[in-house]
Amino acid sequence: MPDKEEIALIAHLMRRAGFGASRQELEERAANGYEATVEELLHPEEQPAIDDDILYRYLPGYEGALGPPINQAEWVYRMVNTQRPLEEKLALFWHQLFATGNSKVDNPPEITQQIAMFRRQALGSFRDLLVELAKNPAMIWWLDNNGNHNGAINENWGRELLELFSMGVGNYSEDDIKDASRAFTGWTIEPKIPRNPLGRFYWNFEYRPEDHDDGEKNFLGHTGRFNGEDIIDIVVKQPATAQFLARHLYNFFVADEPQVPSWNINPPNDPDAVNQLVAAYDESDGNLRSILRLLFNSDFFKNARFARVKSPAELVVSTVRMVGNYQEPRPGFNMLAMECNWQGQELLNPPSVESWHTGGEWIDGGALVRRVNFAAGLLGDTSLPGVRTIIAGLRHRGVSAPEEFVDACLDLVGPLEFSGSTRSELLAQAAEDGDLNWDTEEETEKSEKKIGVMLALIAASRDFQFA
Amino acid sequence: MTANKKDPVVVVLQLTGANDYLNTIIPYTNGHYHDSRPKVGIPQDTVLPIDDELAFNPNMGPLKDMYDDGKVAIIHGIGFENSPRSHFRAMDIWHTCEPEVVGTEGWVAKVVRDLDPQGENVLKCVNFGQGLPRALALRGVPITSVSNLESYGVMSSVPGISSEEERNRLLDRFARMYAPAIGTGATMDYLGQTGRDALRGADIIKAAPEKYTSTIEYADNGIAKYLRDVVRVHTADLGTQVFYTSHGPFDTHFNQPPMHTRLWNEVSGAIRDFFDDLREHDAADNLIMMIFTEFGRRVRDNGTGTDHGAGGGAFIIGDNVKGGMYGTYPSLKPEDLNQGDLDPNYDFRGFYSSVIDQWLGLDPVPIVGGKFEQIQFV
Numbered sequence: 001m002p003d004k005e006e007i008a009l010i011a012h013l014m015r016r017a018g019f020g021a022s023r024q025e026l027e028e029r030a031a032n033g034y035e036a037t038v039e040e041l042l043h044p045e046e047q048p049a050i051d052d053d054i055l056y057r058y059l060p061g062y063e064g065a066l067g068p069p070i071n072q073a074e075w076v077y078r079m080v081n082t083q084r085p086l087e088e089k090l091a092l093f094w095h096q097l098f099a100t101g102n103s104k105v106d107n108p109p110e111i112t113q114q115i116a117m118f119r120r121q122a123l124g125s126f127r128d129l130l131v132e133l134a135k136n137p138a139m140i141w142w143l144d145n146n147g148n149h150n151g152a153i154n155e156n157w158g159r160e161l162l163e164l165f166s167m168g169v170g171n172y173s174e175d176d177i178k179d180a181s182r183a184f185t186g187w188t189i190e191p192k193i194p195r196n197p198l199g200r201f202y203w204n205f206e207y208r209p210e211d212h213d214d215g216e217k218n219f220l221g222h223t224g225r226f227n228g229e230d231i232i233d234i235v236v237k238q239p240a241t242a243q244f245l246a247r248h249l250y251n252f253f254v255a256d257e258p259q260v261p262s263w264n265i266n267p268p269n270d271p272d273a274v275n276q277l278v279a280a281y282d283e284s285d286g287n288l289r290s291i292l293r294l295l296f297n298s299d300f301f302k303n304a305r306f307a308r309v310k311s312p313a314e315l316v317v318s319t320v321r322m323v324g325n326y327q328e329p330r331p332g333f334n335m336l337a338m339e340c341n342w343q344g345q346e347l348l349n350p351p352s353v354e355s356w357h358t359g360g361e362w363i364d365g366g367a368l369v370r371r372v373n374f375a376a377g378l379l380g381d382t383s384l385p386g387v388r389t390i391i392a393g394l395r396h397r398g399v400s401a402p403e404e405f406v407d408a409c410l411d412l413v414g415p416l417e418f419s420g421s422t423r424s425e426l427l428a429q430a431a432e433d434g435d436l437n438w439d440t441e442e443e444t445e446k447s448e449k450k451i452g453v454m455l456a457l458i459a460a461s462r463d464f465q466f467a
Numbered sequence: 468m469t470a471n472k473k474d475p476v477v478v479v480l481q482l483t484g485a486n487d488y489l490n491t492i493i494p495y496t497n498g499h500y501h502d503s504r505p506k507v508g509i510p511q512d513t514v515l516p517i518d519d520e521l522a523f524n525p526n527m528g529p530l531k532d533m534y535d536d537g538k539v540a541i542i543h544g545i546g547f548e549n550s551p552r553s554h555f556r557a558m559d560i561w562h563t564c565e566p567e568v569v570g571t572e573g574w575v576a577k578v579v580r581d582l583d584p585q586g587e588n589v590l591k592c593v594n595f596g597q598g599l600p601r602a603l604a605l606r607g608v609p610i611t612s613v614s615n616l617e618s619y620g621v622m623s624s625v626p627g628i629s630s631e632e633e634r635n636r637l638l639d640r641f642a643r644m645y646a647p648a649i650g651t652g653a654t655m656d657y658l659g660q661t662g663r664d665a666l667r668g669a670d671i672i673k674a675a676p677e678k679y680t681s682t683i684e685y686a687d688n689g690i691a692k693y694l695r696d697v698v699r700v701h702t703a704d705l706g707t708q709v710f711y712t713s714h715g716p717f718d719t720h721f722n723q724p725p726m727h728t729r730l731w732n733e734v735s736g737a738i739r740d741f742f743d744d745l746r747e748h749d750a751a752d753n754l755i756m757m758i759f760t761e762f763g764r765r766v767r768d769n770g771t772g773t774d775h776g777a778g779g780g781a782f783i784i785g786d787n788v789k790g791g792m793y794g795t796y797p798s799l800k801p802e803d804l805n806q807g808d809l810d811p812n813y814d815f816r817g818f819y820s821s822v823i824d825q826w827l828g829l830d831p832v833p834i835v836g837g838k839f840e841q842i843q844f845v
Contacts, residue, residue, distance in 0.1 A: 144721045154720060154721070156720050159553070261559055353554070354554060359654070363658060366613050369620065373621065374624070380625040419648060466654075
């Protein structure tokens with residue numbers, strides 16, 4: 001059996017590079033070793049994809065005319081059941097970075113196509129991803145590039161490309177924005193089929209040379225008759241872009257950073273780590289697989305356990321994966337998507353192009369109440385398969401007295417590293433409840449109830465909010 | 468806890484996404500307006516005139532009626548110098564009153580701190596919506612944030628916990644797990660405080676929906692739902708003095724007319740129903756609503772929409788507000804524009820200061836970070 005430290009390290013990796021893993025999966029992966037696990041995660045194409053036929057059968061509206069819940073449910077199903085955890089986690093990363101919202105797009109299947117594009121581009125070059133993003137119909141509509149015309153620019157996309165998607169504020173001028181916008185004139189979508197009365201249809205990218213401003217542009221010190229791809233080629237070579245992407249990766253995969261708008265004032269918490277990521281960006285020409293290989297194998301990553309507040313999607317999906325009641329498509333996925341929404345992260349509908357604030361800002365009174373109730377309600381349910389497995393594990397280990405009971409629960413749910421003060425409350429609860437005992441049916445039932453309460457308290461704790 | 472019904476109360480309504488002020492309070496007889504907005508401009512014969520220069524948007528009938536009753540203060544030309552055209556940055560400035568540096572402390576939260584320095588009433592400020600706007604962020608100031616008033620409570624979902632006694636035991640343990648602990652870090656401290664406040668707030672607020680009845684039928688949209696929730700909590704006398712909610716998106720870069728029409732129909736109708744409901748409960752006289760947005764939109768349209776601008780407008784509404792127009796509508800003459808946008812002539816911190824000083828009776832200087840010209844709206 002792999003040693004405890006190896007299990008704990010791989011559990012950390014799977015929380016960050018995926019949505020957590022069961023004890024059995026952790027032990028299997030630990031047997032292969034940490035670096036081999038990283039390599040497997042970095043090559044999702046070698047693992048089976050989600051079976052689309054099953055999705056078509058159970059969620060037939062997801063790429064058709066129906067409303068947002070179906071599409072949100074479809075994504076949550078993929079997050080819960082994927083065998084390509086990093087691919088799905090990166091789709092969430094890019095969604096949080098390139099925040100596109102249904103409040104304006106009003107076409108959830110089209111945003112779902114954008115998420116599918118993120119899966120395809122997740123581990124390639126950042127340059128190609130930005131080009132695909134610029135051609136993505138949901139993004140074009142979201143940031144009005146369909147209204148960006150030769151002689152009458154709409155600078156929404158041009159501005160956000162620089163401010164929120166690549167370089168960050170303070171690294172370009174208003175004139176750079178105007179000429180970047182000129183370069184993307186003519187990048188639009190085919191005329192849409194009206195939504196009423198027939199429903200929503202996919203949109204398609206269209207390049208209209210006659211509406212493209214082919215004149216000379218000045219952009220970040222370069223001069224030429226630039227088109228959109230030329231702008232992106234210049235953008236991805238900027239040191240500010242490498243720094244910006246490195247910091248986003250650090251904030252999402254390693255440890256919570258200050259909020260994005262303060263980045264041009266507050267330096268990174270761990271400048272050396274960000275510098276290493278920037279170096280990996282430069283050496284690989286912005287290849288995401290290379291950057292993430294460095295990240296997951298670094299000491300700064302391995303030492304950053306429980307240094308991030310889980311996003312609502314992470315909390316919901318990882319809890320559901322642990323209790324194991326959602327392997328098949330079923331109506332409950334709508335509610336899981338709504339749960340993310342109520343905890344403050346409505347998938348496919350971020351509050352604005354600024355995206356969600358992360359870290360401690362996921363938490364407020366309302367969000368904390370929902371997080372606690374959701375996780376405690378599932379982990380405290382002794383009828384669910386994943387909880388049955390934990391109960392069986394506790395019986396198998398023969399734990400009985402308070403201390404071994406609490407520590408075994410923390411081990412099997414994580415392994416989790418809890419603060420001394422929380423652990424002492426759990427110990428007090430276990431002492432009050434009395435030893436576990438499996439001698440009779442009645443005692444077994446009582447012991448199972450004690451376990452349910454203990455797991456609910458673990459899920460309700462402050463410490464559980466961290467990944 | 469102070470639960471005096473006549474304590475002054477403020478409702479802050481945020482129009483998210485930058486409302487187009489030029490199409491809200493319309494300079495309908497100004498040639499520059501019509502010249503700049505061939506498609507997005509609102510025809511002169513449809514507006515609701517205030518005088519021979521300015522008019523309400525045709526979809527703001529209920530607000531026009533309240534204006535005619537002297538209950539709406541309109542504040543022209545609001546904004547700040549060097550207005551950034553970024554939603555992100557501009558909203559942060561409005562939320563923190565920090566135009567020069569990136570602030571993390573919200574002005575509303577500072578008001579709440581001054582109203583209740585000991586943090587005795589966790590319902591002193593209630594936010595309705597998903598997530599907490601930065602205006603309400605300040606470590607140590609409890610804010611109750613409610614997305615759904617009906618289901619607000621903690622540890623309410625653990626299976627197999629049926630008796631009141633078992634549930635109380637769990638709640639006690641929860642309280643102890645969230646008790647202050649030394650040396651676990653700022654985020655753990657914040658989580659602890661938030662958890663303890665949520666426990667207390669949930670116990671108190673659950674009474675609000677039970678007490679409320681009304682003859683007012685609100686429309687079925689987000690802002691109507693949340694303003695009804697404000698009435699339910701306000702009339703329950705829980706000592707809440709600040710409510711916060713938002714509506715949107717007002718980011719009308721493209722295809723503006725139908726979007727802007729729908730949004731103002733929703734907002735105006737909800738505000739009318741809200742004040743009617745308050746009056747039905749004899750609870751309107753100690754409450755005002757302030758409405759703001761991050762900035763106005765560009766004077767010249769971009770086809771069917773408008774890009775980010777600078778100067779905009781704000782409102783204060785209430786039965787004890789001195790209605791009318793305040794300040795000067797910024798000039799639309801091309802030579803007076805700031806990069807194509809209305810040049811703000813009234814600092815938003817003066818708007819905040821007016822409410823903080825004249826309505827809430829607090830010192831605005833430390834909250835907004837200086838002394839700014841007030842409007843005499845009370």
